[in-house]
Amino acid sequence: MIKINSLSKLFHTKSNLISAVDDLSLEIEKGEIFGVIGYSGAGKSTFIRLINRLENPTSGQVVIDGEDITSLSKNKLRLSRQNIGMIFQHFNLLWSRTVRENIAFPLEIAGISKQERMARVDELIGLVGLSGREDAYPSELSGGQKQRVGIARALANDPKVLLCDEATSALDPETTDSILKLLIDINEKLGLTIILITHEMHVIRKICHRVAVMEAGKVVEQGDVLDVFSHPIMPVTKKFVEQVMGDNNQEDSLEWLTTGYKNGDIIKLHFVGETTSQALISQVAKQFDVDINILQGKITQTQKGAYGSLIVHIDGVSDEKESALAYIKSAPVEVEVVHHAN
Structure with a gap:
């Protein structure tokens, strides 16, 4: 046109x-x-x-x-x-x-x-x-x-x-x-x-x-x-x-979040489009013997769909934690490990 x-x-x-x-x-x-x-x-x-x-x-x-x-x-x-x-x-x-x-x-x-x-x-x-x-x-x-x-x-x-x-x-x-x-x-x-x-x-x-x-x-x-x-x-x-997205102080925020956790991993998930509506965190909690806590997150809507990020802490015995992480990584989301304590 x-x-x-x-x-x-x-x-x-x-x-x-x-x-x-x-x-x-x-x-x-x-x-x-x-x-x-x-x-x-x-x-x-x-x-x-x-x-x-x-x-x-x-x-x-x-x-x-x-x-x-x-x-x-x-x-x-x-x-x-x-x-x-x-x-x-x-x-x-x-x-x-x-x-x-x-x-x-x-x-x-x-x-x-x-x-x-x-x-x-x-x-x-x-x-x-x-x-x-x-x-x-x-x-x-x-x-x-x-x-x-x-x-x-x-x-x-x-x-x-x-x-x-x-x-x-x-x-x-x-x-x-x-x-x-x-x-x-x-x-x-x-x-x-x-x-x-x-x-x-x-x-x-x-x-x-x-x-x-x-x-x-x-x-x-x-x-x-x-x-x-x-x-x-x-x-x-x-x-x-x-x-x-309000991420302009993200580095300071992540540093503050990681100081309180001596064990487990802190991961950041990026959701795009339809994946923002999937109950991924609750599925992980049900299927794996891990503790998972939501630390920070935000979802915003665009004309073509939603985009969001979620920061979570995940902890548990090594095998269960690794299985849970593998499950998350198999989902249609982007996964970034921002802090690995053990």
Whole structure:
């Protein structure tokens, strides 16, 4: 659906040349929610603005549904942009217009008749959950309601692609969850392709099917969200996963856990997908004459399934303990012995 080939953007300053996006290539499938994550300065916001040519690339291509956006004239680009909706961190609403008038604005520009405009606006107001607020002004709305207006406005021309530039960064956690649920609902109902830019891994976890990690203008890692969560490779990706899994003090935590156990083994189990629901620990306790204690654990849900880790202490006579460990290792989980006392 979207092919991005060797995309680059250079900014000239008085003293040097800044490479905001550096030879970036991606393919995004039709109907998926694709996340792009990176810290401030990674180039992700520049990247999303290159997709609809709010910024013109220095080199490279953006091809959407077979059309090379980067080669279009201004007039053709204006028409093509009707197929690309965009929502922003700070809403970008027209403060002198009501909810209804804000949503209708792109349809006015497109030359849609008033009767058609009103019918489409009413449909969108219901879709984003703003019924009863049609005549309110932005100053009378909460942050979540303002973003719902922004989403409805972005959907006005029935686009093929929705770009979200830090769309939940200005919202509190509860409101963020409601907006993410709305985006999932829109994706499922309309089959809309969504590209979401964020610096928050929990947003990626809750909504995205695949993710690309950006650093210094480049994509340094990409893949299914569940795969990236369970096997992060690059240091920057590991930091983002730690945001959600709470493992940033893991080394200190493991050191503290191991000091209390002079016997047995402390092992770490990694569960992915369906294996998170298996009663592995209780099965071990029933089948083997060992003592097994859960010391620490966390499971988190992604769009493609669950991922979790569990740290347990296992002790018993040598043969039973080894049999129990062998049984655990035969299960569809990853096993890491983090402390061996005897």
